[in-house]
Amino acid sequence: MSEFSLPEYSVLMSVYKNDKAEYFDLAIRSMAEQTVKPHDIVVVCDGPLTSELDACLEKWQVKLAGEMNTVRLSNNCGLGYALNAGLSKCGCNVVARMDSDDISRPDRCEILLTKMTYEKLDLVGGAIEEFESEPGDMGAVRMPPLEKKDINAWMKKRNPFNHVSVVFDKQAVERVGGYEPFPWMEDYWLWARMAAQDCDYANVPDVVVDVRTGEGMYARRSNGAYLRSQTRFFSELRRLGLINRAEQVRSIIERTIVTLLPTGLVKFVYNRFLRTKVNDHYGR
Template structure:
Protein backbone atom coordinates (compact mmCIF):
# COMPACT_ATOMS: atom_id res chain seq x y z
CA UNK A 1 0.00 0.00 0.00
CA UNK A 2 1.03 3.60 -0.62
CA UNK A 3 0.11 6.63 1.44
CA UNK A 4 -1.92 9.63 0.41
CA UNK A 5 -2.27 13.00 2.13
CA UNK A 6 -5.85 13.04 3.38
CA UNK A 7 -5.66 16.27 5.39
CA UNK A 8 -2.92 18.49 6.78
CA UNK A 9 -2.73 16.35 9.90
CA UNK A 10 -3.46 12.79 8.73
CA UNK A 11 -2.30 10.21 6.22
CA UNK A 12 -3.91 6.92 5.27
CA UNK A 13 -2.76 3.97 3.16
CA UNK A 14 -4.11 3.64 -0.37
CA UNK A 15 -4.84 0.64 -2.57
CA UNK A 16 -4.81 0.19 -6.37
CA UNK A 17 -8.51 1.01 -6.80
CA UNK A 18 -10.43 3.69 -8.71
CA UNK A 19 -13.75 4.43 -6.97
CA UNK A 20 -16.20 5.48 -9.69
CA UNK A 21 -19.20 7.52 -8.56
CA UNK A 22 -21.95 8.77 -10.89
CA UNK A 23 -24.00 11.57 -9.37
CA UNK A 24 -27.18 13.34 -10.38
CA UNK A 25 -28.84 15.71 -7.90
CA UNK A 26 -27.78 13.84 -4.76
CA UNK A 27 -26.53 16.98 -3.04
CA UNK A 28 -28.51 16.38 0.16
CA UNK A 29 -26.64 13.09 0.73
CA UNK A 30 -23.11 14.04 -0.32
CA UNK A 31 -21.75 15.39 2.97
CA UNK A 32 -22.58 12.10 4.69
CA UNK A 33 -21.19 10.16 1.73
CA UNK A 34 -17.85 11.98 1.78
CA UNK A 35 -17.58 11.67 5.56
CA UNK A 36 -17.91 7.91 5.22
CA UNK A 37 -14.98 7.89 2.79
CA UNK A 38 -12.83 9.89 5.22
CA UNK A 39 -13.66 7.33 7.92
CA UNK A 40 -12.43 4.45 5.76
CA UNK A 41 -9.47 2.46 7.07
CA UNK A 42 -7.76 2.82 3.67
CA UNK A 43 -8.41 5.06 0.68
CA UNK A 44 -8.62 4.22 -3.02
CA UNK A 45 -5.87 5.40 -5.32
CA UNK A 46 -8.43 7.81 -6.76
CA UNK A 47 -12.08 8.73 -6.50
CA UNK A 48 -13.62 9.71 -9.82
CA UNK A 49 -16.74 11.74 -9.11
CA UNK A 50 -18.75 12.16 -12.30
CA UNK A 51 -21.45 14.79 -11.97
CA UNK A 52 -24.05 14.05 -14.63
CA UNK A 53 -25.34 17.59 -15.22
CA UNK A 54 -26.81 18.08 -11.73
CA UNK A 55 -29.08 21.08 -11.20
CA UNK A 56 -28.70 21.14 -7.41
CA UNK A 57 -25.64 22.05 -5.29
CA UNK A 58 -23.84 18.73 -5.89
CA UNK A 59 -20.81 20.27 -7.61
CA UNK A 60 -20.28 22.87 -4.92
CA UNK A 61 -20.40 20.19 -2.21
CA UNK A 62 -18.04 17.90 -4.14
CA UNK A 63 -15.55 20.71 -4.76
CA UNK A 64 -15.59 21.58 -1.07
CA UNK A 65 -15.10 17.92 -0.11
CA UNK A 66 -12.15 17.65 -2.51
CA UNK A 67 -10.18 19.90 -0.14
CA UNK A 68 -10.13 16.99 2.33
CA UNK A 69 -10.46 14.05 -0.06
CA UNK A 70 -7.22 14.72 -1.89
CA UNK A 71 -7.49 11.70 -4.19
CA UNK A 72 -10.76 12.88 -5.77
CA UNK A 73 -11.07 13.86 -9.42
CA UNK A 74 -14.25 15.68 -10.41
CA UNK A 75 -15.66 15.29 -13.91
CA UNK A 76 -18.48 17.79 -14.48
CA UNK A 77 -20.53 16.80 -17.52
CA UNK A 78 -22.19 19.82 -19.17
CA UNK A 79 -25.52 18.03 -19.52
CA UNK A 80 -27.22 14.91 -18.24
CA UNK A 81 -26.12 11.93 -20.34
CA UNK A 82 -27.57 9.12 -18.19
CA UNK A 83 -26.32 6.84 -15.44
CA UNK A 84 -24.56 4.24 -17.63
CA UNK A 85 -22.86 6.84 -19.81
CA UNK A 86 -21.67 8.71 -16.71
CA UNK A 87 -20.19 5.50 -15.30
CA UNK A 88 -18.42 4.82 -18.58
CA UNK A 89 -16.91 8.32 -18.43
CA UNK A 90 -15.58 7.52 -14.97
CA UNK A 91 -14.13 4.17 -16.03
CA UNK A 92 -12.49 5.80 -19.09
CA UNK A 93 -10.65 8.20 -16.78
CA UNK A 94 -9.57 5.59 -14.23
CA UNK A 95 -5.94 4.58 -13.82
CA UNK A 96 -6.08 1.81 -11.19
CA UNK A 97 -6.17 -1.94 -11.77
CA UNK A 98 -9.59 -2.26 -10.13
CA UNK A 99 -12.80 -0.26 -10.38
CA UNK A 100 -14.91 0.07 -7.25
CA UNK A 101 -18.55 1.10 -7.57
CA UNK A 102 -20.21 3.34 -5.02
CA UNK A 103 -23.43 5.35 -5.21
CA UNK A 104 -23.41 8.84 -3.66
CA UNK A 105 -26.64 8.33 -1.75
CA UNK A 106 -25.19 5.33 0.14
CA UNK A 107 -22.71 5.16 3.01
CA UNK A 108 -19.38 3.35 2.86
CA UNK A 109 -18.61 1.11 5.84
CA UNK A 110 -15.10 1.76 7.23
CA UNK A 111 -13.41 -1.53 6.29
CA UNK A 112 -15.03 -2.07 2.90
CA UNK A 113 -12.16 -0.93 0.66
CA UNK A 114 -9.45 -2.64 2.70
CA UNK A 115 -11.21 -5.98 3.07
CA UNK A 116 -12.60 -6.12 -0.45
CA UNK A 117 -9.28 -5.26 -2.07
CA UNK A 118 -7.50 -7.88 0.04
CA UNK A 119 -10.14 -10.47 -0.88
CA UNK A 120 -10.17 -9.87 -4.64
CA UNK A 121 -6.36 -9.83 -4.93
CA UNK A 122 -5.73 -12.73 -2.56
CA UNK A 123 -8.23 -15.01 -4.32
CA UNK A 124 -7.46 -13.81 -7.86
CA UNK A 125 -11.11 -13.00 -8.63
CA UNK A 126 -12.40 -10.68 -11.34
CA UNK A 127 -15.48 -9.33 -9.54
CA UNK A 128 -16.26 -9.19 -5.82
CA UNK A 129 -19.48 -7.82 -4.37
CA UNK A 130 -21.00 -7.92 -0.94
CA UNK A 131 -24.10 -7.32 1.11
CA UNK A 132 -25.67 -4.13 2.39
CA UNK A 133 -27.56 -2.91 5.42
CA UNK A 134 -30.76 -1.28 4.17
CA UNK A 135 -32.08 1.83 5.92
CA UNK A 136 -34.83 4.43 5.51
CA UNK A 137 -33.45 7.80 4.53
CA UNK A 138 -36.17 9.75 6.34
CA UNK A 139 -35.86 7.96 9.69
CA UNK A 140 -32.42 6.38 9.60
CA UNK A 141 -34.03 3.14 10.79
CA UNK A 142 -32.54 -0.16 9.61
CA UNK A 143 -35.08 -2.25 7.72
CA UNK A 144 -33.09 -5.32 6.68
CA UNK A 145 -30.09 -6.52 4.74
CA UNK A 146 -29.33 -8.16 1.42
CA UNK A 147 -28.48 -11.82 1.03
CA UNK A 148 -26.36 -12.53 -2.05
CA UNK A 149 -24.69 -15.91 -2.65
CA UNK A 150 -21.02 -16.01 -1.69
CA UNK A 151 -19.25 -18.37 -4.08
CA UNK A 152 -18.84 -18.28 -7.84
CA UNK A 153 -20.96 -21.33 -8.68
CA UNK A 154 -24.01 -19.99 -6.83
CA UNK A 155 -23.52 -16.50 -8.24
CA UNK A 156 -23.31 -17.99 -11.73
CA UNK A 157 -26.54 -19.95 -11.23
CA UNK A 158 -28.28 -16.81 -9.96
CA UNK A 159 -27.22 -14.69 -12.93
CA UNK A 160 -27.99 -17.37 -15.51
CA UNK A 161 -31.54 -17.72 -14.21
CA UNK A 162 -32.12 -13.98 -14.62
CA UNK A 163 -31.44 -12.53 -11.16
CA UNK A 164 -28.73 -10.24 -9.87
CA UNK A 165 -25.83 -12.23 -8.46
CA UNK A 166 -24.01 -9.18 -7.08
CA UNK A 167 -25.22 -5.86 -5.68
CA UNK A 168 -24.06 -3.18 -8.10
CA UNK A 169 -23.26 -0.57 -5.44
CA UNK A 170 -20.91 -2.99 -3.63
CA UNK A 171 -18.89 -4.26 -6.59
CA UNK A 172 -15.13 -4.12 -7.05
CA UNK A 173 -13.85 -5.57 -10.32
CA UNK A 174 -10.95 -5.60 -12.74
CA UNK A 175 -10.79 -2.40 -14.76
CA UNK A 176 -10.07 -4.45 -17.90
CA UNK A 177 -13.54 -6.02 -17.75
CA UNK A 178 -15.27 -2.65 -17.31
CA UNK A 179 -13.44 -1.36 -20.36
CA UNK A 180 -14.00 -4.38 -22.59
CA UNK A 181 -17.69 -4.67 -21.62
CA UNK A 182 -18.89 -1.10 -20.94
CA UNK A 183 -22.26 -0.13 -19.52
CA UNK A 184 -25.14 0.30 -21.99
CA UNK A 185 -27.40 3.29 -21.41
CA UNK A 186 -30.27 1.68 -23.29
CA UNK A 187 -30.45 -1.04 -20.62
CA UNK A 188 -30.87 1.30 -17.62
CA UNK A 189 -32.24 0.52 -15.03
CA UNK A 190 -31.30 -3.11 -15.76
CA UNK A 191 -27.73 -2.06 -16.63
CA UNK A 192 -26.32 -3.84 -13.59
CA UNK A 193 -27.71 -7.23 -14.55
CA UNK A 194 -26.62 -6.70 -18.15
CA UNK A 195 -22.99 -5.80 -17.47
CA UNK A 196 -22.31 -8.59 -14.97
CA UNK A 197 -24.07 -11.17 -17.13
CA UNK A 198 -21.74 -10.15 -19.95
CA UNK A 199 -18.75 -10.36 -17.59
CA UNK A 200 -19.82 -13.88 -16.67
CA UNK A 201 -20.27 -14.83 -20.32
CA UNK A 202 -16.68 -13.72 -20.95
CA UNK A 203 -15.37 -15.94 -18.19
CA UNK A 204 -15.16 -13.60 -15.19
CA UNK A 205 -14.81 -15.24 -11.76
CA UNK A 206 -17.12 -13.88 -9.05
CA UNK A 207 -17.34 -13.78 -5.28
CA UNK A 208 -19.38 -12.00 -2.60
CA UNK A 209 -18.61 -10.95 0.94
CA UNK A 210 -21.15 -12.36 3.36
CA UNK A 211 -20.85 -9.31 5.60
CA UNK A 212 -22.32 -5.91 4.66
CA UNK A 213 -19.99 -3.45 2.93
CA UNK A 214 -22.29 -0.41 2.71
CA UNK A 215 -25.40 1.13 4.21
CA UNK A 216 -27.91 1.18 1.38
CA UNK A 217 -30.32 4.13 1.45
CA UNK A 218 -33.98 3.82 0.47
CA UNK A 219 -35.60 7.12 -0.48
CA UNK A 220 -38.32 8.38 -2.79
CA UNK A 221 -36.09 8.82 -5.83
CA UNK A 222 -33.92 5.71 -5.41
CA UNK A 223 -34.10 3.00 -8.06
CA UNK A 224 -35.14 0.48 -5.40
CA UNK A 225 -38.15 2.56 -4.42
CA UNK A 226 -39.27 2.99 -8.05
CA UNK A 227 -39.08 -0.61 -9.22
CA UNK A 228 -41.21 -1.16 -12.32
CA UNK A 229 -42.41 -4.28 -14.06
CA UNK A 230 -40.62 -3.09 -17.20
CA UNK A 231 -37.28 -3.33 -15.36
CA UNK A 232 -37.85 -6.97 -14.43
CA UNK A 233 -39.08 -7.72 -17.95
CA UNK A 234 -36.00 -6.08 -19.46
CA UNK A 235 -33.74 -8.08 -17.12
CA UNK A 236 -35.22 -11.38 -18.29
CA UNK A 237 -35.02 -10.26 -21.92
CA UNK A 238 -31.32 -9.60 -21.41
CA UNK A 239 -30.95 -12.97 -19.73
CA UNK A 240 -32.54 -14.72 -22.72
CA UNK A 241 -30.40 -12.76 -25.17
CA UNK A 242 -27.09 -13.39 -23.38
CA UNK A 243 -27.58 -17.00 -22.25
CA UNK A 244 -30.28 -18.25 -24.62
CA UNK A 245 -33.71 -19.64 -23.91
CA UNK A 246 -37.11 -18.06 -23.36
CA UNK A 247 -38.54 -16.84 -20.06
CA UNK A 248 -42.36 -17.08 -19.89
CA UNK A 249 -44.25 -13.93 -18.85
CA UNK A 250 -45.79 -15.66 -15.84
CA UNK A 251 -42.31 -16.11 -14.38
CA UNK A 252 -41.48 -12.46 -14.98
CA UNK A 253 -44.68 -11.36 -13.26
CA UNK A 254 -44.16 -13.77 -10.37
CA UNK A 255 -40.67 -12.49 -9.67
CA UNK A 256 -41.80 -8.87 -9.96
CA UNK A 257 -44.56 -9.40 -7.38
CA UNK A 258 -42.18 -11.28 -5.10
CA UNK A 259 -39.88 -8.24 -4.99
CA UNK A 260 -42.77 -5.78 -4.56
CA UNK A 261 -44.28 -7.78 -1.70
CA UNK A 262 -40.92 -8.27 -0.02
CA UNK A 263 -40.18 -4.54 -0.10
CA UNK A 264 -43.60 -3.85 1.39
CA UNK A 265 -42.69 -6.38 4.09
CA UNK A 266 -39.53 -4.38 4.86
CA UNK A 267 -41.43 -1.07 4.87
CA UNK A 268 -44.25 -2.27 7.11
CA UNK A 269 -44.30 -0.88 10.64
CA UNK A 270 -46.87 -3.24 12.15
CA UNK A 271 -46.47 -6.95 12.86
CA UNK A 272 -49.78 -7.76 11.14
CA UNK A 273 -48.90 -6.05 7.87
CA UNK A 274 -45.45 -7.68 7.92
CA UNK A 275 -47.07 -11.12 8.17
CA UNK A 276 -49.46 -10.28 5.32
CA UNK A 277 -46.71 -9.09 2.97
CA UNK A 278 -44.40 -11.93 3.95
CA UNK A 279 -47.16 -14.40 3.17
CA UNK A 280 -47.85 -12.87 -0.23
CA UNK A 281 -44.14 -12.81 -1.00
CA UNK A 282 -43.82 -16.47 0.02
CA UNK A 283 -46.53 -17.43 -2.44
CA UNK A 284 -44.40 -16.02 -5.24
CA UNK A 285 -40.96 -17.31 -4.22
CA UNK A 286 -40.95 -19.24 -0.92
CA UNK A 287 -37.31 -20.37 -0.88
CA UNK A 288 -35.91 -16.93 -1.55
CA UNK A 289 -38.12 -15.28 1.07
CA UNK A 290 -36.85 -17.70 3.73
CA UNK A 291 -33.25 -16.80 2.89
CA UNK A 292 -33.97 -13.07 2.92
CA UNK A 293 -35.77 -13.14 6.28
CA UNK A 294 -33.04 -15.28 7.82
CA UNK A 295 -30.49 -12.70 6.66
CA UNK A 296 -32.63 -9.87 8.02
CA UNK A 297 -32.79 -11.50 11.45
CA UNK A 298 -29.05 -12.25 11.46
CA UNK A 299 -28.19 -8.56 11.00
CA UNK A 300 -30.95 -7.07 13.15
CA UNK A 301 -29.62 -4.11 15.17
CA UNK A 302 -28.73 -5.03 18.73
CA UNK A 303 -27.96 -8.67 18.03
Protein backbone atom coordinates (compact mmCIF):
# COMPACT_ATOMS: atom_id res chain seq x y z
CA MET A 1 0.00 0.00 0.00
CA SER A 2 1.05 3.60 -0.53
CA GLU A 3 2.69 5.58 2.27
CA PHE A 4 0.60 8.59 1.25
CA SER A 5 -2.89 9.44 2.37
CA LEU A 6 -4.77 8.87 -0.85
CA PRO A 7 -7.91 10.86 -1.69
CA GLU A 8 -11.32 9.29 -2.09
CA TYR A 9 -12.39 9.01 -5.70
CA SER A 10 -15.41 8.43 -7.91
CA VAL A 11 -15.60 6.22 -11.00
CA LEU A 12 -17.26 7.67 -14.11
CA MET A 13 -18.63 5.32 -16.79
CA SER A 14 -21.05 5.54 -19.70
CA VAL A 15 -22.98 2.63 -21.21
CA TYR A 16 -25.35 2.37 -24.16
CA LYS A 17 -27.52 -0.26 -25.82
CA ASN A 18 -24.85 -1.70 -28.14
CA ASP A 19 -22.53 -2.61 -25.27
CA LYS A 20 -22.31 -6.25 -24.19
CA ALA A 21 -23.59 -7.08 -20.72
CA GLU A 22 -20.81 -9.61 -20.04
CA TYR A 23 -18.13 -7.02 -20.81
CA PHE A 24 -19.95 -4.36 -18.80
CA ASP A 25 -20.10 -6.69 -15.82
CA LEU A 26 -16.33 -7.29 -15.95
CA ALA A 27 -15.65 -3.58 -16.27
CA ILE A 28 -17.69 -2.73 -13.16
CA ARG A 29 -16.18 -5.62 -11.21
CA SER A 30 -12.66 -4.48 -12.03
CA MET A 31 -13.38 -1.07 -10.50
CA ALA A 32 -15.38 -2.32 -7.52
CA GLU A 33 -12.52 -4.66 -6.54
CA GLN A 34 -9.65 -2.16 -6.70
CA THR A 35 -6.99 -2.37 -3.96
CA VAL A 36 -8.06 1.19 -3.11
CA LYS A 37 -11.82 0.99 -3.45
CA PRO A 38 -13.88 3.84 -4.94
CA HIS A 39 -16.19 6.01 -2.87
CA ASP A 40 -18.86 5.75 -5.57
CA ILE A 41 -19.37 4.52 -9.13
CA VAL A 42 -21.42 6.74 -11.44
CA VAL A 43 -22.86 4.98 -14.50
CA VAL A 44 -24.57 7.07 -17.17
CA CYS A 45 -27.06 5.14 -19.29
CA ASP A 46 -26.85 6.95 -22.63
CA GLY A 47 -30.39 6.19 -23.76
CA PRO A 48 -32.51 3.06 -23.15
CA LEU A 49 -30.52 -0.13 -22.54
CA THR A 50 -31.12 -3.79 -23.36
CA SER A 51 -32.69 -6.01 -20.72
CA GLU A 52 -29.32 -7.74 -20.24
CA LEU A 53 -27.54 -4.47 -19.51
CA ASP A 54 -30.33 -3.37 -17.17
CA ALA A 55 -30.06 -6.68 -15.32
CA CYS A 56 -26.31 -6.19 -14.94
CA LEU A 57 -26.84 -2.70 -13.54
CA GLU A 58 -29.51 -3.89 -11.11
CA LYS A 59 -27.19 -6.64 -9.85
CA TRP A 60 -24.40 -4.18 -9.09
CA GLN A 61 -26.78 -1.64 -7.57
CA VAL A 62 -27.81 -4.29 -5.05
CA LYS A 63 -24.27 -5.48 -4.47
CA LEU A 64 -22.79 -1.98 -4.05
CA ALA A 65 -25.83 -0.51 -2.33
CA GLY A 66 -25.36 3.25 -1.97
CA GLU A 67 -21.99 3.18 -3.72
CA MET A 68 -23.50 3.10 -7.23
CA ASN A 69 -25.29 6.07 -8.76
CA THR A 70 -27.12 5.55 -12.05
CA VAL A 71 -27.94 8.45 -14.34
CA ARG A 72 -30.45 7.62 -17.08
CA LEU A 73 -30.74 9.77 -20.20
CA SER A 74 -33.98 9.41 -22.12
CA ASN A 75 -32.18 9.45 -25.49
CA ASN A 76 -28.76 8.49 -26.81
CA CYS A 77 -26.97 11.83 -26.65
CA GLY A 78 -23.37 10.80 -27.30
CA LEU A 79 -20.35 10.21 -25.08
CA GLY A 80 -19.40 13.82 -24.38
CA TYR A 81 -22.87 14.76 -23.20
CA ALA A 82 -23.21 11.56 -21.18
CA LEU A 83 -19.89 11.97 -19.39
CA ASN A 84 -20.64 15.57 -18.52
CA ALA A 85 -24.02 14.53 -17.11
CA GLY A 86 -22.28 11.96 -14.95
CA LEU A 87 -19.44 14.22 -13.88
CA SER A 88 -21.79 16.46 -11.91
CA LYS A 89 -23.03 13.39 -9.98
CA CYS A 90 -19.57 12.21 -8.90
CA GLY A 91 -19.31 12.50 -5.12
CA CYS A 92 -15.54 13.10 -5.02
CA ASN A 93 -13.22 15.69 -6.51
CA VAL A 94 -10.95 12.96 -7.91
CA VAL A 95 -12.54 10.96 -10.74
CA ALA A 96 -11.38 7.78 -12.48
CA ARG A 97 -12.59 7.29 -16.07
CA MET A 98 -13.64 3.82 -17.11
CA ASP A 99 -15.08 2.34 -20.29
CA SER A 100 -17.88 -0.21 -20.29
CA ASP A 101 -15.95 -3.02 -21.99
CA ASP A 102 -12.41 -2.84 -20.57
CA ILE A 103 -10.81 -4.34 -17.46
CA SER A 104 -8.84 -2.30 -14.93
CA ARG A 105 -5.99 -4.08 -13.20
CA PRO A 106 -6.49 -4.39 -9.42
CA ASP A 107 -3.92 -1.75 -8.43
CA ARG A 108 -4.75 0.71 -11.20
CA CYS A 109 -6.20 3.41 -8.96
CA GLU A 110 -3.67 2.91 -6.17
CA ILE A 111 -0.82 3.53 -8.64
CA LEU A 112 -2.44 6.56 -10.25
CA LEU A 113 -3.69 8.15 -7.02
CA THR A 114 -0.23 7.82 -5.50
CA LYS A 115 1.32 9.63 -8.48
CA MET A 116 -1.41 12.30 -8.44
CA THR A 117 -1.09 12.93 -4.69
CA TYR A 118 2.69 12.98 -4.50
CA GLU A 119 3.15 15.31 -7.51
CA LYS A 120 -0.05 17.36 -7.03
CA LEU A 121 -1.31 16.62 -10.54
CA ASP A 122 -4.60 17.53 -12.19
CA LEU A 123 -4.52 14.54 -14.53
CA VAL A 124 -2.58 11.28 -14.60
CA GLY A 125 -2.83 8.23 -16.83
CA GLY A 126 -0.92 5.07 -17.58
CA ALA A 127 -0.11 2.44 -20.17
CA ILE A 128 -2.69 -0.03 -21.48
CA GLU A 129 -2.42 -3.53 -22.93
CA GLU A 130 -4.77 -4.35 -25.78
CA PHE A 131 -6.51 -7.70 -26.23
CA GLU A 132 -9.03 -9.32 -28.56
CA SER A 133 -10.60 -12.28 -26.72
CA GLU A 134 -8.89 -12.35 -23.33
CA PRO A 135 -6.23 -10.22 -21.62
CA GLY A 136 -2.73 -11.00 -22.80
CA ASP A 137 -3.64 -12.56 -26.16
CA MET A 138 -2.12 -9.74 -28.25
CA GLY A 139 0.82 -8.63 -26.13
CA ALA A 140 0.42 -5.07 -27.49
CA VAL A 141 1.08 -2.19 -25.11
CA ARG A 142 0.21 1.43 -25.84
CA MET A 143 2.83 3.35 -23.89
CA PRO A 144 2.12 7.09 -23.58
CA PRO A 145 4.73 9.79 -22.98
CA LEU A 146 5.47 10.20 -19.27
CA GLU A 147 6.57 13.79 -18.58
CA LYS A 148 4.66 17.00 -19.26
CA LYS A 149 7.05 18.33 -21.91
CA ASP A 150 6.85 15.06 -23.83
CA ILE A 151 3.06 14.93 -23.40
CA ASN A 152 2.79 18.45 -24.85
CA ALA A 153 4.93 17.47 -27.85
CA TRP A 154 2.93 14.25 -28.42
CA MET A 155 -0.38 16.13 -28.11
CA LYS A 156 0.39 18.00 -31.34
CA LYS A 157 -0.17 14.82 -33.35
CA ARG A 158 -1.55 12.02 -31.15
CA ASN A 159 -3.64 11.56 -28.03
CA PRO A 160 -1.04 11.56 -25.20
CA PHE A 161 -3.31 9.84 -22.66
CA ASN A 162 -5.02 6.48 -22.76
CA HIS A 163 -8.43 7.83 -21.79
CA VAL A 164 -9.60 4.65 -20.05
CA SER A 165 -6.57 4.78 -17.75
CA VAL A 166 -6.89 8.29 -16.33
CA VAL A 167 -7.80 9.83 -13.01
CA PHE A 168 -8.34 13.57 -12.87
CA ASP A 169 -9.19 16.50 -10.63
CA LYS A 170 -12.88 17.27 -11.14
CA GLN A 171 -12.50 20.98 -10.40
CA ALA A 172 -9.69 21.32 -12.95
CA VAL A 173 -11.85 19.59 -15.58
CA GLU A 174 -14.86 21.76 -14.78
CA ARG A 175 -12.74 24.93 -15.06
CA VAL A 176 -12.07 24.17 -18.73
CA GLY A 177 -15.72 23.38 -19.45
CA GLY A 178 -15.87 19.67 -18.71
CA TYR A 179 -16.56 17.11 -21.40
CA GLU A 180 -17.95 18.52 -24.64
CA PRO A 181 -19.60 16.77 -27.59
CA PHE A 182 -16.87 16.01 -30.15
CA PRO A 183 -17.41 12.67 -31.96
CA TRP A 184 -14.59 10.18 -31.22
CA MET A 185 -12.43 12.95 -29.74
CA GLU A 186 -14.16 13.81 -26.44
CA ASP A 187 -11.28 12.84 -24.17
CA TYR A 188 -8.50 14.15 -26.41
CA TRP A 189 -10.37 17.45 -26.67
CA LEU A 190 -10.57 17.68 -22.88
CA TRP A 191 -6.83 17.08 -22.49
CA ALA A 192 -6.13 19.76 -25.10
CA ARG A 193 -8.17 22.35 -23.22
CA MET A 194 -6.44 21.38 -19.98
CA ALA A 195 -3.07 21.81 -21.72
CA ALA A 196 -4.11 25.25 -23.00
CA GLN A 197 -4.86 26.23 -19.38
CA ASP A 198 -1.45 24.88 -18.24
CA CYS A 199 -2.81 22.18 -15.95
CA ASP A 200 -0.33 19.76 -14.42
CA TYR A 201 -0.27 16.19 -15.71
CA ALA A 202 1.84 13.08 -16.27
CA ASN A 203 1.63 9.40 -17.15
CA VAL A 204 3.00 6.36 -15.34
CA PRO A 205 4.80 3.55 -17.23
CA ASP A 206 2.72 0.83 -15.55
CA VAL A 207 0.09 -1.05 -17.55
CA VAL A 208 -3.06 -0.28 -15.57
CA VAL A 209 -5.92 -1.36 -17.87
CA ASP A 210 -6.52 -4.23 -20.28
CA VAL A 211 -8.36 -2.73 -23.24
CA ARG A 212 -10.63 -4.68 -25.55
CA THR A 213 -9.96 -4.07 -29.22
CA GLY A 214 -11.20 -5.55 -32.49
CA GLU A 215 -11.81 -4.89 -36.15
CA GLY A 216 -14.27 -2.12 -35.31
CA MET A 217 -11.51 0.04 -33.85
CA TYR A 218 -9.47 -0.17 -37.05
CA ALA A 219 -12.48 0.19 -39.34
CA ARG A 220 -13.40 3.43 -37.58
CA ARG A 221 -10.06 4.92 -38.68
CA SER A 222 -11.05 4.26 -42.29
CA ASN A 223 -14.33 6.13 -41.81
CA GLY A 224 -14.99 9.46 -43.54
CA ALA A 225 -16.94 10.85 -40.59
CA TYR A 226 -14.01 10.00 -38.29
CA LEU A 227 -11.67 11.91 -40.62
CA ARG A 228 -13.96 14.94 -40.65
CA SER A 229 -14.02 14.98 -36.86
CA GLN A 230 -10.22 14.78 -36.73
CA THR A 231 -9.88 17.56 -39.30
CA ARG A 232 -12.05 19.78 -37.13
CA PHE A 233 -10.10 18.71 -34.05
CA PHE A 234 -6.72 19.80 -35.41
CA SER A 235 -8.25 23.09 -36.49
CA GLU A 236 -9.34 23.56 -32.87
CA LEU A 237 -5.86 22.68 -31.62
CA ARG A 238 -4.48 25.47 -33.80
CA ARG A 239 -7.12 27.88 -32.48
CA LEU A 240 -5.97 27.07 -28.94
CA GLY A 241 -2.37 27.81 -29.94
CA LEU A 242 -1.19 24.24 -29.34
CA ILE A 243 -0.06 23.67 -32.95
CA ASN A 244 0.92 25.86 -35.89
CA ARG A 245 -0.40 25.83 -39.44
CA ALA A 246 2.24 23.41 -40.74
CA GLU A 247 1.56 20.95 -37.89
CA GLN A 248 -2.17 21.17 -38.56
CA VAL A 249 -1.75 20.42 -42.26
CA ARG A 250 0.66 17.53 -41.62
CA SER A 251 -1.69 15.87 -39.14
CA ILE A 252 -4.65 16.14 -41.50
CA ILE A 253 -2.65 14.68 -44.40
CA GLU A 254 -1.47 11.76 -42.25
CA ARG A 255 -5.02 10.97 -41.17
CA THR A 256 -6.34 11.27 -44.70
CA ILE A 257 -3.82 8.65 -45.80
CA VAL A 258 -4.90 6.31 -42.98
CA THR A 259 -8.54 6.75 -43.97
CA LEU A 260 -7.74 5.58 -47.50
CA LEU A 261 -5.97 2.40 -46.31
CA PRO A 262 -7.78 -0.96 -46.12
CA THR A 263 -8.79 -1.92 -42.57
CA GLY A 264 -6.35 -4.82 -42.50
CA LEU A 265 -3.44 -2.55 -43.36
CA VAL A 266 -4.53 -0.02 -40.73
CA LYS A 267 -4.43 -2.82 -38.14
CA PHE A 268 -0.94 -3.84 -39.28
CA VAL A 269 0.38 -0.26 -39.04
CA TYR A 270 -1.02 0.27 -35.55
CA ASN A 271 0.30 -3.01 -34.17
CA ARG A 272 3.64 -2.86 -35.95
CA PHE A 273 4.57 0.80 -35.45
CA LEU A 274 2.34 2.33 -32.76
CA ARG A 275 2.39 -0.40 -30.10
CA THR A 276 5.11 -1.92 -27.90
CA LYS A 277 5.32 -5.65 -27.36
CA VAL A 278 4.90 -6.80 -23.76
CA ASN A 279 8.38 -8.35 -23.63
CA ASP A 280 9.91 -5.07 -24.81
CA HIS A 281 7.82 -3.07 -22.36
CA TYR A 282 9.02 -5.10 -19.39
CA GLY A 283 12.57 -5.41 -20.70
CA ARG A 284 12.50 -9.17 -21.22
